[in-house]
Amino acid sequence: MATATEAARPSRISPAHTIKDIAVITKRNLLRNIRLPQLLIFATVQPVMFLLLFNYVFGGAIGGAIPPIAQGEYINWLLPGLLIQVAAFGAGQTALGLTEDLSKGVIDRFRSLPMARSAVLAGRTLSDVIRNGFVIGLMVVMGFLMGFRYQTNFLSFVAGLAVAMVFSYSLSWIMATIGLAVKNPEAAQSAVFLPVFPLVFASSVFVPTQTMPAWLQTFAENQPITVTVNALRGLMLGREALIDYQPGMTANQITQAVAEAPTVEGQVLQSLGWAVAIMIVFVPLAIRVYRKTVS
Amino acid sequence: MRVENVVKTFGETVRALDGVSLEFEPGIVYGLLGPNGAGKTTLIRVLTTLLKADSGYAEVAGVDVRADPVAARTHIGLAGQFAAVDDYLTGRENVEMVGRLYNLSAEEAKRRAGELLERIHLDDAADRTVRTYSGGMRRRLDLAASLVGRPQVLFLDEPTTGIDPQSRLDLWELIRDLIATGTTVLLTTQYLDEADQLANQIGVIDRGKLIAQGTGDGLKDRMGGSVIELHVADDERDRTLEALRAISHEASFETARKSIRLPAPDGSLTLLAVVRRLDESGITAQDVALHKPTLDDVFLTLTGRGAAEAEAERESTKQPGRRGRRERSAV
Ligand SMILES: Nc1ncnc2c1ncn2[C@@H]1O[C@H](COP(=O)(O)OP(=O)(O)O)[C@@H](O)[C@H]1O
Numbered sequence: 061m062a063t064a065t066e067a068a069r070p071s072r073i074s075p076a077h078t079i080k081d082i083a084v085i086t087k088r089n090l091l092r093n094i095r096l097p098q099l100l101i102f103a104t105v106q107p108v109m110f111l112l113l114f115n116y117v118f119g120g121a122i123g124g125a126i127p128p129i130a131q132g133e134y135i136n137w138l139l140p141g142l143l144i145q146v147a148a149f150g151a152g153q154t155a156l157g158l159t160e161d162l163s164k165g166v167i168d169r170f171r172s173l174p175m176a177r178s179a180v181l182a183g184r185t186l187s188d189v190i191r192n193g194f195v196i197g198l199m200v201v202m203g204f205l206m207g208f209r210y211q212t213n214f215l216s217f218v219a220g221l222a223v224a225m226v227f228s229y230s231l232s233w234i235m236a237t238i239g240l241a242v243k244n245p246e247a248a249q250s251a252v253f254l255p256v257f258p259l260v261f262a263s264s265v266f267v268p269t270q271t272m273p274a275w276l277q278t279f280a281e282n283q284p285i286t287v288t289v290n291a292l293r294g295l296m297l298g299r300e301a302l303i304d305y306q307p308g309m310t311a312n313q314i315t316q317a318v319a320e321a322p323t324v325e326g327q328v329l330q331s332l333g334w335a336v337a338i339m340i341v342f343v344p345l346a347i348r349v350y351r352k353t354v355s
Numbered sequence: 356m357r358v359e360n361v362v363k364t365f366g367e368t369v370r371a372l373d374g375v376s377l378e379f380e381p382g383i384v385y386g387l388l389g390p391n392g393a394g395k396t397t398l399i400r401v402l403t404t405l406l407k408a409d410s411g412y413a414e415v416a417g418v419d420v421r422a423d424p425v426a427a428r429t430h431i432g433l434a435g436q437f438a439a440v441d442d443y444l445t446g447r448e449n450v451e452m453v454g455r456l457y458n459l460s461a462e463e464a465k466r467r468a469g470e471l472l473e474r475i476h477l478d479d480a481a482d483r484t485v486r487t488y489s490g491g492m493r494r495r496l497d498l499a500a501s502l503v504g505r506p507q508v509l510f511l512d513e514p515t516t517g518i519d520p521q522s523r524l525d526l527w528e529l530i531r532d533l534i535a536t537g538t539t540v541l542l543t544t545q546y547l548d549e550a551d552q553l554a555n556q557i558g559v560i561d562r563g564k565l566i567a568q569g570t571g572d573g574l575k576d577r578m579g580g581s582v583i584e585l586h587v588a589d590d591e592r593d594r595t596l597e598a599l600r601a602i603s604h605e606a607s608f609e610t611a612r613k614s615i616r617l618p619a620p621d622g623s624l625t626l627l628a629v630v631r632r633l634d635e636s637g638i639t640a641q642d643v644a645l646h647k648p649t650l651d652d653v654f655l656t657l658t659g660r661g662a663a664e665a666e667a668e669r670e671s672t673k674q675p676g677r678r679g680r681r682e683r684s685a686v
């Protein structure tokens with residue numbers, strides 16, 4: 061069967077070969093999202109439900125506490141925040157997908173093939189960020205239907221979406237590490253929410269951080285989710301969205317607050333910095349755990 | 356294929372492989388026979404580069420699996436203990452994907468998948484998602500996937516465990532057909548008849564050690580062929596043994612099973628003789644059965660313990676909670 065002409069097989073895997081392997085694995089993972097209807101429904105219905113619930117349940121109460129640049133429309137404030145919340149929860153799928161593959165022996169098969177080992181993790185995180193991109197797109201459409209309007213310009217708005225994707229990609233690597241470490245799909249379910257829940261709720265996703273007690277505020281203002289949400293709000297609404305807003309501020313006070321507010325560029329750079337830092341730590345870590353994992 | 360003195364331990368107490376050595380020529384089917392927990396899967400994992408041995412040497416298709424795992428992987432195919440196929444892909448997509456990962460071109464992978472699906476008689480179901488497949492169909496698909504890269508050495512880990520008897524026969528036939536082309540095969544099994552049907556050479560593994568090697572017939576000869584096993588009330592035991600010694604001097608009481616056993620060189624004729632003899636002596640047996648040699652018999656003969664016992668013992672040497680624990684420090 062194997063002929064002598066096939067003998068010149070390399071012991072190293074070439075970059076071209078690696079890219080092809082990543083593409084094959086990414087396609088496989090995406091097909092799973094498309095073919096399993098419950099996944100697709102969960103991926104789309106849940107974010108839309110969040111958007112509707114939070115907007116109409118909290119909107120009335122919070123509408124007055126948000127900076128005036130939101131035009132009194134909670135949806136303008138909420139959408140950039142929810143995009144990040146959904147991206148953070150969506151990254152959990154990376155852990156779930158990996159544990160499922162581990163428990164079904166698929167990873168064993170992959171590891172026994174002459175393929176690039178990095179392709180399993182690269183393909184997984186890549187397909188998850190594509191999936192997240194789809195969900196983000198859906199939420200944006202929904203947001204527009206519910207009255208969301210960016211207050212800056214289209215390019216700036218798109219840049220905001222790009223920041224969301226980069227951040228979501230970095231989170232996928234944390235989730236990949238968690239999934240590979242816990243190995244079992246049921247355990248992964250709870251393990252992924254452990255870091256995500258406090259980060260999402262103790263942030264500016266739903267409410268401005270200045271409404272929180274001082275100790276929590278310090279944490280909330282400096283953690284990556286808030287920074288990223290701020291970057292998105294800055295890019296979509298303008299620096300006016302980043303002010304320390306107190307209801308009843310005069311026009312002068314607001315101008316003053318804007319001058320003191322963090323710059324949009326600063327928040328964007330901080331968010332990208334977080335994403336890079338997360339990847340510097342978690343890409344090698346995930347690869348190490350993957351190498352040591354015996355399913 | 357050459358395996359020398361391979362040792363693999365998990366934690367401090369589990370010696371999954373305790374110095375296994377085996378060697379066989381290309382082109383043959385080697386059957387590794389052993390009870391649950393004997394170390395079969397662990398050996399396959401070492402040979403397929405999924406696990407690094409603590410010590411020892413292993414060579415597959417002339418490649419040292421530790422020194423050049425990437426090269427080793429180009430020569431092997433693996434069908435694991437559980438069919439590792441994707442539920443939401445079609446049968447064809449599954450095989451094509453593995454073909455692509457073996458670095459076949461898209462067309463070549465497609466051609467190869469079509470060819471294999473036909474050979475495993477799945478061409479009708481090839482474009483359905485695997486979710487709709489039966490257990491036997493999944494196994495066949497897994498087998499096709501393991502063959503798509505034209506491996507020189509094929510590893511089949513318990514290919515028919517958990518499959519209904521009819522599918523099992525089909526699968527045997529399929530394996531025989533697929534490997535007729537000169538691929539070297541290492542298959543593991545808990546069933547002697549399976550090893551006997553498929554393998555040219557059989558190795559018996561127990562507690563991480565190879566305890567016997569030979570052809571199927573050779574091993575059966577060592578076990579003395581078929582046996583008759585019967586149970587009688589305790590107070591009838593001596594009388595029964597005495598009566599049966601007229602048929603075979605080797606009739607004996609087996610404490611492990613609490614049964615009387617004697618060789619049955621003439622199969623059912625010996626069985627008839629035994630029944631007649633018991634009748635004449637007025638002994639009522641609780642049950643009488645003719646056994647072809649089974650793995651249990653191999654074990655009884657080779658180790659003095661039954662296979663079920665070997666497995667139970669294996670379980671009890673493990674610390675509680677160890678079972679699901681994974682290997683952490685690959686050396
Ligand atoms: N990853 C692991 N961690 C700890 N123990 C293991 C692991 N894999 C296998 N074992 C133990 O090693 C022994 C051999 O297992 P295995 O090779 O799976 O046997 P078989 O395939 O013959 O049933 C068993 O006692 C099993 O519990």
Ligand SMILES: [Mg+2]
Nearest residue numbers: 395396397436
């Ligand atoms: Mg096994």
